[in-house]
Amino acid sequence: MSLKRVVITGIGVVSPFGNGVPALMKGIEEGRSAVQFMEGWDQYNGLQSLVAAPVEMQGEMRIPRQKRRSMGRMSIFAAQAADEALGDAGITLADENLWRVGCVIGSTMGSAKSINDVFETMLPDRDLSKLNSTMFFQCMSHTATVNVAQYLGLTGTVMAASAACASALHAIGAGYDMIRLGRQDILLCGGAEELHPTVTGSFDILFATSTKYNDNPQKTPRPFDRDRDGLVCGEGSGILVLEEYERAVKRNAKIYAEITGFSTTASGVHVSQSNKESMITCIQQALGDSGVTASDVDYINAHATATIQGDQEEAEAIREIFGADVPVSCLKGYIGHTLGAAGSIELAATLKMMETGIIYPTLNLENVSEDCEGIQHVMHPLKKPIKTILKNGFAFGGINAALVCRKI
């Protein structure tokens, strides 16, 4: 059985810069930071990191009430991003065999705010009678994918990927395999996540968040930088339309890139720490899957959350495979770490960079940290034709993911 080819024909994003891919790219082009001081977060006893990159939700009332009632913030982001992606792809669902159209959307968890609201409503009296029906649907871990499916009327594969910061890449990888095997023709793939003090709190407890820039929020996170001090949470959603190549060509679709390789590995050692060896294996497998070598890669979009250990491990892994031959940048300085959505929002921006031939720099990288040296850091916009890219994603559980895409 020969495998089908898979291409990306549409992208949609809700990011801390606003709704839509143009808003995201404008923020990046202008070198802006969407990170801000979060009012009211200091009410959480012990929360050290008081900065984040929130989305200003807009247009949600356009979603009909009975579709919207089961959506927490992150599902609204996902539905809006999915709408944009489908429009971008020029796909009209009414014209499709919907048994062959589905979605694979990942997230770390269900809607954080809704989960918080459930417990605040129920406790301390353990009173279930005040909980309404739709809160469960907002809280369940596959909330984003289910809500997008019911919003759009998709009846193909509806699946969720749950791998924390690698969720979106896992979703894209799973979608890639499904289309390759001929199980589906079109899959909306990506991730979604929403912000809440408790989400930042979970990283805060582990000393993984940025705490030194509360009075200067736009100076953090600082991926690969000497003065980096941890991650900054963001929120949003990125959805990509993955489509079987022959039918995309037949309908004259715009093709951003072909997905040519995907790999995911794990460290098998620690629930939170990254591990260079497993990252290296992951990247090498994705390259091998893709039939390319390190020298074929034109740009690496790094994961780089600005944690001390994570950035160091990733830089070492990149250095070992690519040396300083391939430009590397990371977008988290602009929009924070959007967690379950990171892989897809950042991949969407990378595809736009491929389109324009401009690699945007790592914001807040002012002095490369000694432990991140030896790779080609992009610190100013770089004009370069980009044919093949590598997108990295690394997550709690020591989970690694790597995706290779090529312009065709």
Next chain:
Amino acid sequence: MTEQEVIDKTNKVFEESFEIEKERLVPEANIFVDLGLDSLDIVDLIVALQSSFGVKIRNEEKVRDIRTLQDLYQFISSIKNDDGVKNG
């Protein structure tokens, strides 16, 4: 609580929780057919009414017979009056 207060408070739940315009909230409106509520909405309607009126109605048998807004107004009035009687 007067009849009009029951009507106003009930209608407020429909406007706020279900985004239904005031003009559609007429006594003869069928909650399902005319106002478009479904089974999930009914669960939430009960929760919202319990919160708004400070009563427990979820386990009342008569809840299942409610079809129109008028039915609902009468049901809530009778629950509130029963409460009033219980509390002397």
